[in-house]
Amino acid sequence: MDEVAARAAVLAVRGSGDVRLRRVGVSRAGSPLWLLSLGRGARQVLVVAGPHANEPVGGATVLRLAERVLADPRLTVGADATWNLLLCLDPDGLRRNEGWLTGPYTLGRYFRHFFRPGFLEQPEWLPDGAARAALPETRALLRLQDELRPFFQCSLHGVDVGGAFVELTRDLPGLSRRVARTAARLGIPRELGPFDTLHWPRLGPAVYRIPPPRPGDLAAAITEAAVESTWYHPHRYGTVTAVVEAPMWGVAAAEDDSRPADRDAVLRAVSGALRHDAQLLERILTRVRPHLAATAEAARLLAPVGDHLLVCPALADAWDPATADPRRPLPPLSTAHLTALRIAGRRIAVRTAGLLHQLVAGSGRDPAGALPELDGLIDAWCAGYQDECGARWIPVARQAEYQARIVLAAFELAGRAPAEPARARSGESDWGSHPAVPMHRE
The missing domain is CATH 3.40.630.10 (Zn peptidases)
Incomplete structure (x- = not known):
């Protein structure tokens, strides 16, 4: 700046x-x-x-x-x-x-x-x-x-x-x-x-x-x-x-504007991964929250964590063919659309993990033992961006x-x-x- x-x-x-x-x-x-x-x-x-x-x-x-x-x-x-x-x-x-x-x-x-x-x-x-x-x-x-x-x-x-x-x-x-x-x-x-x-x-x-x-x-x-x-x-x-x-x-x-071979299978995988990741992060948050000082710094980082976890269930339901609202049907989806959804679901998870990592590391203590788990999640999810999506x-x-x-x-x-x-x-x-x-x- x-x-x-x-x-x-x-x-x-x-x-x-x-x-x-x-x-x-x-x-x-x-x-x-x-x-x-x-x-x-x-x-x-x-x-x-x-x-x-x-x-x-x-x-x-x-x-x-x-x-x-x-x-x-x-x-x-x-x-x-x-x-x-x-x-x-x-x-x-x-x-x-x-x-x-x-x-x-x-x-x-x-x-x-x-x-x-x-x-x-x-x-x-x-x-x-x-x-x-x-x-x-x-x-x-x-x-x-x-x-x-x-x-x-x-x-x-x-x-x-x-x-x-x-x-x-x-x-x-x-x-x-x-x-x-x-x-x-x-x-x-x-x-x-x-x-x-x-x-x-x-x-x-x-x-x-x-x-x-x-x-x-x-x-x-x-x-x-x-x-x-x-x-x-x-x-x-x-x-x-x-x-x-x-x-x-x-x-x-x-x-890639091509037509996907199995749209619904990808949507089920993406929404399932988002549900799984959100539940995992919710459990980590529950473990670490009692150990976070009630400071402006903690509140500032917890606010976006709360926003991310708030929207995950609705997004997963909207993308899943089994739970999508028929009044809000998905438009025709290309491979590019499915790629974007895969990236977006993982983005919410890895951003949340990064914020939680900062919260715990910034507190100077980790009695819940969350840092190694968060490090592993961030490394795995970033590797997925590179290996599965080819991010450069x-x-x-x-x-x-x-x-x-x-x-x-x-x-x-x-x-x-x-x-x-x-x-x-x-x-x-x-x-x-x-x-x-x-x-x-x-």
Whole structure:
């Protein structure tokens, strides 16, 4: 986080008056939220890095974007645009991941140092609506959106294991071709069946439409991304939002669009493994909880553990052909979809094991004897990602280059696209009757 801020400050000092760095808020722990603005155009662009604490590539991407924008006046003067780059939305959470950011980049090191706050402490979400947003980071972003009223907004995300894809609040025709070309040139697999978007409309290969928010309880908000969010908050201004996902460890099968030989057998195996893993982790949690100090540190780590274990039964039931709700049928599934579900089920388990490992190791004592068991689970599950899924590390430079190119492509297409009718901007659309479906947000 400090490196990103320092490099942005250098750009601001070296640049003319067309480059400004200002503080737009502070985090819960008092860290500044920095906004780097380039250009003086009337049309505002907002790019948000670091909305999820464990997805750090956005920091590298915004610096790369700043260099591109400064080098090419067609992106500012020529487009009558101002680029506003929020360096990190959750600096507190990102700092908690710095244990693995220096490498070596192995899955075991990543998951043992993994941190992402519980759902209610993730600043992009508005579970109680914008007017009642509780987090200072969220309020800062909302103020910024209302100030800028951007025509284009981009949220930079990362996929720990899987492939690249984009989610949009409005179609940008031609983006899927740009994604395919960019991913192929950089050797990054696309994700053609992300489990985040299992029931969302596909706008093209690896490009999906985000449905407007729907009411629901906390479990629904976590699993369906149905809650109101900062993705949709500026929709009233005609903003199109793009969520750009770049993988850290790529899996080639994530873009295998072939028809599986036995879909139901895979679904039964995936849901069965998720049930088994969740029950195993519940038992470990029961053993270690009495020995954890009642501190803010323990509560902070237990919140995402609770979220993960909360959604496991519903997800397993939704994926299992024997228990799936007939009112919410699964769409036709390709090998890519099944690969994504296999990765997602294991992801929930290994993230939970990593958080529990940190809890026990951080307490300085292990009377329940959980650390060796957790170490064994993390090692086995990470080996499964590599041996069964073929997960391979993608260098940071390629992750950031992919993300920067997709942001620039989406910016270009958003500039060409006609504004949405007022009816759609007001949130009235034909999505209201779309059934709620269980998912678990990346």
